Amino acid sequence: HDSKFQTEFESRTSIFLTQQTEFPCLTSKMVVVVSILFFISIFNSRASASASDCGVRGSSTQGPSTQIVGGEDAAPLEFPWQVFVQRRAGHIHICGGSVINKEYILTAGHCTNTSSPASSYSVTVEKYHFGQQDPNERKLAVSEVTTHPKFVRSTLEYDFALLKLETPLDFSGVDKNVMPICLPEMDQTFEDQTCTATGWGTTVNNGQTLAPILQKVDLPIISFEECSQLIASVDNEDAMICAGYKDVGKSTCSGDSGGPLQCPRADGHYVLAGVTSFGTTCGAPNHPSVFSKVATQVDWIKSVTGETP
Numbered sequence: 001h002d003s004k005f006q007t008e009f010e011s012r013t014s015i016f017l018t019q020q021t022e023f024p025c026l027t028s029k030m031v032v033v034v035s036i037l038f039f040i041s042i043f044n045s046r047a048s049a050s051a052s053d054c055g056v057r058g059s060s061t062q063g064p065s066t067q068i069v070g071g072e073d074a075a076p077l078e079f080p081w082q083v084f085v086q087r088r089a090g091h092i093h094i095c096g097g098s099v100i101n102k103e104y105i106l107t108a109g110h111c112t113n114t115s116s117p118a119s120s121y122s123v124t125v126e127k128y129h130f131g132q133q134d135p136n137e138r139k140l141a142v143s144e145v146t147t148h149p150k151f152v153r154s155t156l157e158y159d160f161a162l163l164k165l166e167t168p169l170d171f172s173g174v175d176k177n178v179m180p181i182c183l184p185e186m187d188q189t190f191e192d193q194t195c196t197a198t199g200w201g202t203t204v205n206n207g208q209t210l211a212p213i214l215q216k217v218d219l220p221i222i223s224f225e226e227c228s229q230l231i232a233s234v235d236n237e238d239a240m241i242c243a244g245y246k247d248v249g250k251s252t253c254s255g256d257s258g259g260p261l262q263c264p265r266a267d268g269h270y271v272l273a274g275v276t277s278f279g280t281t282c283g284a285p286n287h288p289s290v291f292s293k294v295a296t297q298v299d300w301i302k303s304v305t306g307e308t309p
Helices: 002-022 028-052 226-229 298-305
Strands: 083-088 094-099 104-107 119-126 137-146 162-167 194-199 215-222 240-243 260-264 270-278 289-293
Touching: 094 194, 094 270, 104 270, 104 298, 119 194, 162 298, 194 270, 226 240, 240 270
Parallel strands: none
Antiparallel strands: 083 094, 083 119, 094 104, 104 162, 119 137, 137 162, 194 215, 194 260, 215 240, 240 289, 260 270, 270 289
């Protein structure tokens, strides 16, 4: 996006200088004031563009499927922030994840292991098929792994990990088909919304085979109170958010961990509401999927990625 900004800057600068030449009656003070307003307009337009350069979902043309337990096939690049997280040794798929900026992937804390170095993980962007290579997929090395300081592996509270890429993504070049998902506002709520979970998880409860292509399932957000009544281990509202049906067999399942629960904003852009964490019985009525709640952890995410909280 920096190249776009440079082009816009050069174009507007040229116009400004031309206008200044055509109107020599401008005083030096007037030129200073106009110059300040001119540069403010450029940076404001850049900020607006940056705010919109996230969460744009691709088109959906695929038909129904029986994967991700009650879901359907996603279209290629429908979720351009979705990534495939692997252990480099043996090329073993372990989790999904989400691009949140050019350097960082947000996934689940239980997808990582403190005894494993960052170099043991890889992240693949533009991944669609499991078990075969896609034409434009790129496998990237990980240089740092940061788990949430409050992460509890036994209860999966604050189940987050940030993976820093060894080489940043190039959204205006080789990674032009990749886009970060938008982060929510701090403490943003999603009750009464229907959101979408994605992943390559197993097709049935206790299944051993991952889905051959990326799957999606629409799930309504349910209240924390209702979720905690259905699943006893859901006992931390600051750390968990739930989605699912009472009477329909749709859910995330094993292998979907770390992937996004994405919710549409009023402007149509998608926000990362949750990171797939766990469930009890895949696809069973009254067994919602549990996600790590992103909205309460935005400040932590920004502190790790170097953005201003």
